[in-house]
Amino acid sequence: MPPNGTDQPILWRYIAQRVLVSIPVIIMVGMITFTLVYVGPGDPAAIIAGDEATPEILEKIREDLGFNRPFPVQMGDWFWKLLQGDLGTSYFSRREITELITPRLQPTLSLGFQVVVLSTFIGITTGMLAAWKAGSPLDRNLMILAVLGFATPGFWLAFLTIWVFAVNLGWFPVIGYSPIQNGLFAHLHSLFLPVMVNSILASAFISRITRSAMLEVLREDYIRTARAKGASEFSVFLRHAFRPSAIPVATVIGASIAGLATGFVLTETIFAIPGLGRMLVDAIVRRDYPIIQALLMVVATVLIVVNLIVDILYAYIDPRIRY
Amino acid sequence: MTESLLKVENLRTHFRTDGGLVKAVDDVSFEVQQGETFALVGESGCGKSVTALSIMGLIPNPPGEIVSGKIELDGVDLTQLSFGEMRAIRGSKIAMIFQEPMTSLNPVLTIESQLSEALKIHTDLSKKAANDRALELINMVGIADARTRLKQYPHQLSGGQRQRVMIAMAMSCTPKLLIADEATTALDVTIQAQILDLMKDVTEQSGTALLIITHNLGIVARYANRVAVMYAGKLREVGEAVDMYTEPRHPYTVGLLRSVPRLDSEKGAPLAPIAGEIPDLTNLPGGCAFSPRCRWAVDRCFAENPLLEETSPGKKVACFEHASVGLNV
Amino acid sequence: MTAISDTSKEWELAPPLSTRLKGMFGSTYRAAKRDLVLAAAITVLLVGLFLAIFAPTLARTDYERTDPVNRILAPNSHNWFGTDNWGRDVFDRTIVGTRLSFLVGFSVTLISTVIGVGVALVISYFRVLDAVMMRFVDGLLAFPTILLALALISLIGPSVGNVILALSVTATAGKIRLVRGAVLSLRESTYVEAARAIGVPVPRILMLHVLPNIVGIIIVQATFTLASAILAEASLSFLGAGVPEYVPSWGNIIATGQGYIQVGFHISFFPGLFLTGTVLAVVLIGDSVRDHLDPRLRGRLRTTAAQQ
Numbered sequence: 001m002p003p004n005g006t007d008q009p010i011l012w013r014y015i016a017q018r019v020l021v022s023i024p025v026i027i028m029v030g031m032i033t034f035t036l037v038y039v040g041p042g043d044p045a046a047i048i049a050g051d052e053a054t055p056e057i058l059e060k061i062r063e064d065l066g067f068n069r070p071f072p073v074q075m076g077d078w079f080w081k082l083l084q085g086d087l088g089t090s091y092f093s094r095r096e097i098t099e100l101i102t103p104r105l106q107p108t109l110s111l112g113f114q115v116v117v118l119s120t121f122i123g124i125t126t127g128m129l130a131a132w133k134a135g136s137p138l139d140r141n142l143m144i145l146a147v148l149g150f151a152t153p154g155f156w157l158a159f160l161t162i163w164v165f166a167v168n169l170g171w172f173p174v175i176g177y178s179p180i181q182n183g184l185f186a187h188l189h190s191l192f193l194p195v196m197v198n199s200i201l202a203s204a205f206i207s208r209i210t211r212s213a214m215l216e217v218l219r220e221d222y223i224r225t226a227r228a229k230g231a232s233e234f235s236v237f238l239r240h241a242f243r244p245s246a247i248p249v250a251t252v253i254g255a256s257i258a259g260l261a262t263g264f265v266l267t268e269t270i271f272a273i274p275g276l277g278r279m280l281v282d283a284i285v286r287r288d289y290p291i292i293q294a295l296l297m298v299v300a301t302v303l304i305v306v307n308l309i310v311d312i313l314y315a316y317i318d319p320r321i322r323y
Numbered sequence: 324m325t326e327s328l329l330k331v332e333n334l335r336t337h338f339r340t341d342g343g344l345v346k347a348v349d350d351v352s353f354e355v356q357q358g359e360t361f362a363l364v365g366e367s368g369c370g371k372s373v374t375a376l377s378i379m380g381l382i383p384n385p386p387g388e389i390v391s392g393k394i395e396l397d398g399v400d401l402t403q404l405s406f407g408e409m410r411a412i413r414g415s416k417i418a419m420i421f422q423e424p425m426t427s428l429n430p431v432l433t434i435e436s437q438l439s440e441a442l443k444i445h446t447d448l449s450k451k452a453a454n455d456r457a458l459e460l461i462n463m464v465g466i467a468d469a470r471t472r473l474k475q476y477p478h479q480l481s482g483g484q485r486q487r488v489m490i491a492m493a494m495s496c497t498p499k500l501l502i503a504d505e506a507t508t509a510l511d512v513t514i515q516a517q518i519l520d521l522m523k524d525v526t527e528q529s530g531t532a533l534l535i536i537t538h539n540l541g542i543v544a545r546y547a548n549r550v551a552v553m554y555a556g557k558l559r560e561v562g563e564a565v566d567m568y569t570e571p572r573h574p575y576t577v578g579l580l581r582s583v584p585r586l587d588s589e590k591g592a593p594l595a596p597i598a599g600e601i602p603d604l605t606n607l608p609g610g611c612a613f614s615p616r617c618r619w620a621v622d623r624c625f626a627e628n629p630l631l632e633e634t635s636p637g638k639k640v641a642c643f644e645h646a647s648v649g650l651n652v
Numbered sequence: 653m654t655a656i657s658d659t660s661k662e663w664e665l666a667p668p669l670s671t672r673l674k675g676m677f678g679s680t681y682r683a684a685k686r687d688l689v690l691a692a693a694i695t696v697l698l699v700g701l702f703l704a705i706f707a708p709t710l711a712r713t714d715y716e717r718t719d720p721v722n723r724i725l726a727p728n729s730h731n732w733f734g735t736d737n738w739g740r741d742v743f744d745r746t747i748v749g750t751r752l753s754f755l756v757g758f759s760v761t762l763i764s765t766v767i768g769v770g771v772a773l774v775i776s777y778f779r780v781l782d783a784v785m786m787r788f789v790d791g792l793l794a795f796p797t798i799l800l801a802l803a804l805i806s807l808i809g810p811s812v813g814n815v816i817l818a819l820s821v822t823a824t825a826g827k828i829r830l831v832r833g834a835v836l837s838l839r840e841s842t843y844v845e846a847a848r849a850i851g852v853p854v855p856r857i858l859m860l861h862v863l864p865n866i867v868g869i870i871i872v873q874a875t876f877t878l879a880s881a882i883l884a885e886a887s888l889s890f891l892g893a894g895v896p897e898y899v900p901s902w903g904n905i906i907a908t909g910q911g912y913i914q915v916g917f918h919i920s921f922f923p924g925l926f927l928t929g930t931v932l933a934v935v936l937i938g939d940s941v942r943d944h945l946d947p948r949l950r951g952r953l954r955t956t957a958a959q960q
Contacts, residue, residue: 024787025794040807153883153928155886155887159920167914174913222429224381224427225428227413230410230413231444240432244430262797265799265802284893299796304794317431319431
């Protein structure tokens with residue numbers, strides 16, 4: 001209990017501690033990813049060499065690319081290259097994976113940004129609305145929708161929306177992606193359906209948790225204190241109840257971002273969006289293991305960083321963590 | 324100074340539960356004078372806190388509802404006010420302090436913002452002026468290092484300090500009535516006395532009436548002018564605090580007094596807890612609700628419910644046998 | 653229930669147990685309505701189970717035989733759900749697909765629960781093993797379930813057994829984390845300490861004092877594993893990375909219909925309905941079980957379920 005209000009050192013210590021906790025997880029993720037492909041079937045030399053390779057050529061490839069070194073050495077080498085930003089080389093196209101990923105970033109990041117913003121907004125507002133009117137028909141209907149959203153498979157919902165809005169109404173192209181360079185409107189228009197599908201599903205979850213967290217906080221003694229002061233119901237809700245209930249909400253938003261990684265693999269496939277998710281599916285079809293390896297590593301690292309951000313958000317939300 | 328500030332008349336607050344109708348407050352009437360200290364005493368579950376929340380207009384509806392009766396503050400019936408009008412009274416004319424200092428302050432807001440909130444709601448003070456007043460208030464309740472404390476969060480304060488903050492918060496708009504609902508129960512015994520003294524001091528300085536709600540008859544004698552004893556939703560005995568302590572006339576009051584140690588009791592006299600259990604409010608016994616636990620009970624007590632009647636000036640008792648009831652019997 | 657607890661402190665009368673139990677369900681009317689939803693969910697699941705067992709004998713056509721003349725027929729009196737691009741009956745393929753969904757769902761749930769609970773119980777009593785195992789679990793859980801499963805299947809090849817294996821990996825890791833957390837907090841409890849103090853051997857403590865107390869959490873979590881495994885299998889098969897194409901799965905039937913969305917909406921629509929209905933039923937049953945066991949668990953388990 002520091003006697004003064006200087007919270008900075010403690011906040012930084014907390015952040016540093018969270019970062020330190022993340023490092024072994026990233027290392028473990030790397031070890032799992034590398035081992036998976038290493039012990040997996042298929043001789044990388046044979047895949048690279050093609051069908052008509054002689055044993056001599058295979059041996060030469062192994063020698064050149066270091067496939068004949070011991071496992072720990074190869075893993076160490078892989079990690080060392082990762083640290084330098086080298087994700088390896090595609091078996092299929094023989095190009096640097098970082099080079100292949102770059103053009104794929106825009107669609108996925110744009111989709112991700114829109115979905116996170118939209119689903120957070122929809123989820124929190126509907127969740128608070130349901131908590132505000134707890135027990136009313138509005139609350140019940142919102143929660144029925146939330147349960148439905150939890151159970152509906154994204155790829156089927158995508159199918160339905162394409163059928164309604166693209167095939168029958170013709171408001172949107174059935175598939176296809178327009179990059180930002182071709183105009184922001186065309187870009188947003190081409191992503192509208194995938195953004196909607198993913199946002200609706202993600203917000204169902206956020207909404208449910210927001211509602212239950214709000215209802216739990218509204219039972220707290222300090223809410224009664226606020227009412228006893230004469231605070232308006234509006235202020236009770238937004239000023240007194242929302243922030244204390246934001247921790248589970250932040251957790252769920254973090255978790256829903258992990259869900260998006262899966263959602264995007266499916267959505268990008270259905271809507272033919274040339275993003276990272278589509279790249280992964282293509283790599284799996286072609287058995288391009290270095291790309292699979294690299295993408296797994298990238299996604300897991302992004303999610304670990306997201307969790308780290310959520311942890312830091314906790315400290316912002318709740319002073320009991322900060323001090 | 325004998326003008327009545329708060330007049331509760333025939334108040335009935337009921338709760339509809341799955342187990343049946345709970346008459347938490349059942350035909351309760353009492354008055355609190357300007358500036359006096361009035362104590363409402365009873366075991367947990369007797370309806371004293373529901374009485375307090377009814378006065379504050381904070382009965383959660385559903386399941387609770389003020390079914391009938393009046394609650395007049397300065398002649399205005401609070402039960403007839405709209406939600407907005409009642410809100411303007413809460414925190415400005417009536418303030419309340421709750422039992423749990425640990426959980427009654429918002430963990431994510433600074434002491435300063437919680438302390439100045441009522442001022443911002445009920446007065447036109449600027450932010451700066453409200454914060455200055457917050458500093459004044461926190462000094463008034465005797466918290467050291469006030470400036471630093473204002474910038475801190477509740478978890479950085481001890482239980483006693485938090486209850487001091489609660490008092491400062493309640494007094495911020497100089498209310499006419501301060502309700503303290505078991506405000507010291509959760510605190511250490513030594514701190515309890517300090518907090519009670521503080522409440523007494525600050526209310527006396529501003530002429531605020533104090534309504535103490537407690538199960539502890541021991542603290543009542545020292546702080547209250549008048550006392551009402553409540554059992555199973557009804558007042559059983561009302562009178563001067565001193566009388567209540569020396570000459571209780573209701574068997575329940577006698578039971579309460581016997582169950583706490585007294586300085587003036589004979590040496591070696593055993594403590595006697597009240598026999599039996601608190602009745603199920605959804606299923607009260609017929610007649611007087613206390614009759615199953617009462618050693619003075621006669622046949623009539625099981626059939627009829629005694630009304631609260633004046634037995635001597637300033638003293639009301641609800642007991643058929645009040646003449647024979649006493650501490651030494 | 654929610655509103656009453658606001659004031660329960662003020663009139664803590666400890667109502668009789670029957671009242672409190674009733675209170676958990678709100679009013680009797682609401683309880684009845686909720687029971688109705690639960691009954692509907694159980695019915696859906698039972699019908700699904702029935703189809704999973706008997707669908708191949710119930711199928712009126714050879715669901716693998718192609719019939720190019722009758723391709724992409726709209727639903728009609730003979731082909732209730734229409735036919736697909738090879739002229740195969742969608743109704744028959746959909747009900748046969750039930751078998752795969754249930755097989756994968758229940759297998760993953762059973763495997764992950766048994767292994768997960770076993771490992772969690774054992775490691776919670778061995779500090780070093782626990783530290784190593786949990787780092788591994790953290791690593792596995794850092795991957796989104798389907799991505800890791802996709803990668804695994806691309807390595808070991810698409811087959812029903814491999815789909816079950818791939819999905820069991822993350823599900824098991826999730827179980828280990830959840831159960832270990834529960835065991836660790838129980839270990840601090842007075843009665844476990846008391847048992848240790850009087851020298852009850854560790855395995856006996858685990859079986860007699862710890863396990864019974866986490867059964868509720870395990871059951872609730874199992875329903876979420878079931879729901880997410882069914883969804884995951886469909887997703888994998890939809891991507892063509894799950895079971896082989898010739899095995900009818902809701903996922904690969906939907907994928908087929910995707911290509912004929914302009915002319916054959918029905919091909920994807922009906923299996924999707926079955927999939928959604930099944931998952932919904934499992935989720936509702938899970939919700940109901942959780943509310944029966946402990947209303948306070950609300951939210952918490954959801955969060956862990958989502959992270960898997």
